[in-house]
Amino acid sequence: xxxxxxxxxxxxxxxxxxxxxxxxxxxxxxxxxxxxxxxxxxxxxxxxxxxxxxxxxxxxxxxxxxxxxxxxxxxxxxxxxxxxxxxxxxxxxxxxxxxxxxxxxxxxxxxxxxxxxxxxxxxxxxxxxxxxxxxxxxxxxxxxxxxxxxxxxxxxxxxxxxxxxxxxxxxxxxxxxxxxxxxxxxxxxxxxxxxxxxxxxxxxxxxxxxxxxxxxxxxxxxxxxxxxxxxxxxxxxxxxxxxxxxxxxxxxxxxxxxxxxxxxxxxxxxxxxxxxxxxxxxxxxxxxxxxxxxxxxxxxxxxxxxxxxxxxxxxxxxxxxxxxxxxxxxxxxxxxxxxxxxxxxxxxxxxxxxxxxxxxxxxxxxxxxxxxxxxxxxxxxxxxxxxxxxxxxxxxxxxxxxxxxxxxxxxxxxxxxxxxxxxxxxxxxxxxxxxxxxxxxxxxxxxxxxxxxx
Numbered sequence: 001x002x003x004x005x006x007x008x009x010x011x012x013x014x015x016x017x018x019x020x021x022x023x024x025x026x027x028x029x030x031x032x033x034x035x036x037x038x039x040x041x042x043x044x045x046x047x048x049x050x051x052x053x054x055x056x057x058x059x060x061x062x063x064x065x066x067x068x069x070x071x072x073x074x075x076x077x078x079x080x081x082x083x084x085x086x087x088x089x090x091x092x093x094x095x096x097x098x099x100x101x102x103x104x105x106x107x108x109x110x111x112x113x114x115x116x117x118x119x120x121x122x123x124x125x126x127x128x129x130x131x132x133x134x135x136x137x138x139x140x141x142x143x144x145x146x147x148x149x150x151x152x153x154x155x156x157x158x159x160x161x162x163x164x165x166x167x168x169x170x171x172x173x174x175x176x177x178x179x180x181x182x183x184x185x186x187x188x189x190x191x192x193x194x195x196x197x198x199x200x201x202x203x204x205x206x207x208x209x210x211x212x213x214x215x216x217x218x219x220x221x222x223x224x225x226x227x228x229x230x231x232x233x234x235x236x237x238x239x240x241x242x243x244x245x246x247x248x249x250x251x252x253x254x255x256x257x258x259x260x261x262x263x264x265x266x267x268x269x270x271x272x273x274x275x276x277x278x279x280x281x282x283x284x285x286x287x288x289x290x291x292x293x294x295x296x297x298x299x300x301x302x303x304x305x306x307x308x309x310x311x312x313x314x315x316x317x318x319x320x321x322x323x324x325x326x327x328x329x330x331x332x333x334x335x336x337x338x339x340x341x342x343x344x345x346x347x348x349x350x351x352x353x354x355x356x357x358x359x360x361x362x363x364x365x366x367x368x369x370x371x372x373x374x375x376x377x378x379x380x381x382x383x384x385x386x387x388x389x390x391x392x393x394x395x396x397x398x399x400x401x402x403x404x405x406x407x408x409x410x411x412x413x414x415x416x417x418x419x420x421x422x423x424x425x426x427x428x429x430x431x432x433x434x435x436x437x438x439x440x441x442x443x444x445x446x447x448x449x450x451x452x453x454x
Contacts, residue, residue, distance in 0.1 A: 001054035001092070003045070004037045005079050006062045010427070012188040012447070013039055015181065017242060018098060019060045020174035025123040027175060031130070038082065040183050045082070049090045056130065057086050060098035061108070065396045069368040069406060072396050075100070076108070083112040093133065097122050102211045103372055104394050105151045106158055119149040120163030120211060121197065123171070168197060168217035173230050181234040189445045191236040195224045195256055199244045201274070202310040203299070204341065204376040205369045208244040216248045225259035232265040238292075238445035241271035245297065250282055257289035268292045270446060275321035275334075276313035287328040293446050294325050294332040300343075301336070301351035308342030310376060315354050322358050331450040333362040339409050340369045341380055343401040348409070352416050355423070362452045363423050367409050368398035424452055
């Protein structure tokens with residue numbers, strides 16, 4: 001039995017893609033699998049556990065927290081509570097996983113009392129682990145040592161095996177259970193797909209290289225197209241590509257779009273893009289293939305801050321990429337992280353000044369950088385003595401530039417919003433939420449933030 005812990009609905013509920021890939025891999029290998037999504041099936045947990053009586057329960061934690069510096073939602077207590085609920089009614093072995101678990105494996109195994117954990121991609125490793133535990137290889141230390149990404153106990157010692165990259169050619173179509181897919185189609189109007197894993201970029205705060213590896217591994221374009229066909233059969237009319245940056249390779253993007261154009265099914269889509277190395281021809285191809293929304297991971301509109309963040313592009317790149325999207329009538333937004341290394345009041349004001357050159361966009365600024373172990377930001381914070389070892393980073397800790405305070409940033413962003421409503425510095429209002437709900441009821445698909453654009 002697999003359990004998705006994620007209950008977060010801000011800005012909208014997100015289909016549990018990772019656990020759906022795991023479900024598909026398990027069923028492909030002959031396992032009987034039930035899935036519970038705690039986002040809307042919370043009350044079903046105990047009844048299904050009793051009725052299904054699984055040998056093992058896998059719990060997937062997608063996020064540690066919501067990465068917001070104010071009113072932070074910390075999701076680890078939900079994991080601990082769910083583990084307790086499982087143990088109260090079942091003697092099944094407990095296996096933890098998910099992207100959040102991969103960042104803090106020892107801490108979460110200890111906190112929850114789970115039996116095992118799997119770091120990184122688990123489509124292959126969970127099969128190997130279950131074969132070991134079933135006795136086909138004998139449940140021995142030598143057998144456990146061969147399970148990639150496994151974290152387990154040997155007496156009072158916690159052992160951790162190195163994870164292994166799952167071959168991109170073997171990533172199969174996820175199992176989209178109709179009841180679960182239907183919930184997300186109703187509540188958010190979209191499903192999601194992944195075309196690649198791994199991230200070769202050097203953004204100072206980012207955990208993607210830690211979770212998926214530092215080398216991009218691309219799924220074959222035909223396989224992605226078959227994934228899209230399956231999602232459309234599940235009822236999706238709009239899909240979001242969840243790659244950390246879809247345009248890691250322009251050749252990959254072009255190949256995917258060419259396959260999309262061959263499909264007989266109708267759908268639209270959105271994606272995350274790096275605002276650089278794009279061409280007008282490639283943007284036009286994406287538009288012809290159905291691209292409707294781009295979420296640019298710009299992080300700043302000031303070149304010195306972009307350099308400090310490790311972004312390897314400039315505001316000129318951001319402006320050029322934005323204009324390419326606008327010319328193809330593709331909605332685009334920019335996500336910023338304000339207050340990171342190198343940020344000052346002057347650099348913030350430079351970002352606002354530059355933002356006035358962007359036409360018809362929405363800007364989402366987030367204050368502070370969440371510090372995660374193993375990132376360049378972690379090393380920077382140690383060097384700057386912002387933190388000192390040992391430090392507990394499981395509970396959210398945010399970096400703020402020594403030249404600013406959280407309160408000063410809030411004041412500056414409020415000023416920016418007053419000067420331009422395109423700077424969306426607060427959560428959407430109840431009135432805006434009602435408008436978006438009405439739009440979804442009318443069949444309008446996608447993230448809908450374009451209705452906030454000025």
